[in-house]
Amino acid sequence: MEIQFLGAADCVTGSRHLVTSGPHRVLLDCGLFQGWKMLRERNWAPLAVPPHEIDAVILSHAHLDHSGWLPALVQQGFRGRIWCSAATRDLAEVLLLDAAKLQEEDARRANKGGWSRHDPARPLYTTKDARRAIERLRPVATGKPFDPLPGLRAELTPVGHLLGACAVTLRDADHALVFSGDVGRTDDLMMPPPLPITAPLSLAPDLLVVESTYGNRQHPADHTVAHLGEIIRQTARRGGKVLIPTFAVGRAQALMLVLHRLRDEGAIPDDLPVFLDSPMAQEATAIYTAHRDLLRLSKAEARGFSEGVKPVHKPQDSAKLSRLRGPAVILSSSGMATGGRVLGHLAALAPDPRHAIVFPGFQVPGSRGARLVSGATEIKVMGRYVAVKAQVHHLEGLSGHADADGLLAWMRQMPTAPKQVMVVHGEPEASDALRIRIEDTLGWPARVPQAGECLRLQDLGTLRVANRR
Ligand SMILES: [Zn+2]
Structure with a gap:
């Protein structure tokens, strides 16, 4: 099993991680890059792998920085299924249609106002593309294993944050990984606390990919x-x-x-x-x-x-x-x-x-x-x-993200220590601060991947460190 970090590797948006197992390619999240123009321009860049060579997508949750590139993926040839929780399916439908509408409106306005550098300005994708992506969404129950492709087993674990949001566990015959998606906070107003990854499909996870939006911050006492x-x-x-x-x-x-x-x-x-x-x-x-x-x-x-x-x-x-x-x-x-x-x-x-x-x-x-x-x-x-x-x-108190302590508490509940943690989905200072805390307090090897970096799970050290609870 191999993972390539195609997005959210040096920033908080564009969550996309490509997992290759034997002949299969699964994309974990398919997010839109948002924020700085130079980041948004990445939405127009071709994916490292042609979309028709990707066999399935597993979606952690419906936020656009995790789902918003799906219509572009389908427009460019993806024909597989998009697995997610039922609530994620419902929210993604609303979010993707709105994103498409905004893209279309922006292009129309830019053409009318003449302030686009592209002539004529065109939308990244259309409502039709969004509808074709929505047709591919396949809801699955949380907390129950499912097989997104032959030889691959996955499970969704609710992690608060947003209605339907889940961490994703994925394994093949030899290796397993856990992808946190976005982890919610224990004191969220609407969502229950994130559930721990208890039994990751009866195979100890080699790799944990964890978000770090608030990796260098503590939520203030909530006023x-x-x-x-x-x-x-x-x-x-x-x-x-x-x-x-x-x-x-x-x-x-x-x-x-x-x-x-x-x-x-x-x-x-x-x-x-x-x-x-x-x-x-x-x-x-x-x-x-x-x-x-x-x-x-x-x-x-x-x-x-x-x-x-x-x-x-x-x-x-x-x-x-x-x-x-x-x-x-x-x-x-x-x-x-x-x-x-x-x-x-x-x-x-x-x-x-x-x-x-x-x-x-x-x-x-x-x-x-x-x-x-x-x-x-x-x-x-x-x-x-x-x-x-x-x-x-x-x-800032209404953030749907766990702070650094919350992320560590969630990771600490894993039944076995991963051989490697990759810290994604954060500004560089937040990711690095969380990396240091994971190494210092949990004793797990942790790194921040570079955009485009590949990691082979079989290359990870065989020596497991004890889980310091
Ligand atoms: Zn989110």
Whole structure:
């Protein structure tokens, strides 16, 4: 068995790891590169292996940095199955269709505005490509082995983070590996704590591939809910609006739950209008409700968390929203303000100091969100510059990722120590910090792979180190 790190090897996006076992090639995740333009340009580069030579994909979860290149893979000739959990299938459908629509809209706008360097600008993939990728999704039960290809056995283990998110265990006759996907936190508002990899298909894993988004950080003691309540109260007193750019899937639902609890506690005014201006978030909320047995909410909360939120359906109603008089909370996507309806609100609200813009969660460097939270006083939105005079806040407490301690605690629960850990899906300083902690506290050999690097599992040392619990 051999693994090649095709993405998320020196950055937090573009999760793609190619596993070769005998004649078979399996891609673990097929993510989009996001953030800096130089990273996004990698989406246009050909894959190291022609897509028609890949036999199957196993998806850890539906986030676009893990699934968003699937339509391009299918467009370029992939004809295999895409295995994932049932909830991941449902969310991926919503996310991939939206991603395709955004690609198409961007290309259309760039052609109209004439600001593309490519002439004419074309989308990375289309809605049709997304639909063809969605047709290939094959849901499987979590916690039960399945055979993605003859001679290969896999299992999905829920790891919190996002509805349906799982770690992937994969083995052939001789070797096994565990891929963490994105690991959630034990104190997530909506998702249960990540489950440990208990019996990795009755073969000790040779390799663990682990994410490191928060590999160099500890989540602060969680005052996020109270902090958000404070921001909303103050902004409402000024007569301003609170704009919360949010990922439509996962984060938007967590925010609705937080607002529901704040309202219940009387921490924010009962009559303060809350708008959900994201058709995709509305679809995702329905999927969360349908899979409510996977959430850590009481029955009443699982049913009621989205009550009292006004959904905004039509684009023309969205345009009116930021011009409404009086205070309000607007949840709108995309979460890093890279596209979507939030851009119109940003352009309308950013120049007025009465308003507040709250970014919940990690902002990929190079994104508009990252520029705003680092204090940009001017921001380019839809081809023109807008002054930023509104208050900008960054709430990191709603992150869906385990911090460094959480990642180590999850790894420590593995029944046997892997011969090698490869640390992926982090900014270089985060990956390296986690690498050092794995070596120092667990005593497992750990490395950060280079983009494109290959690793043969049979070449890994035969000497297993004891699992230091
Ligand atoms: Zn994720």
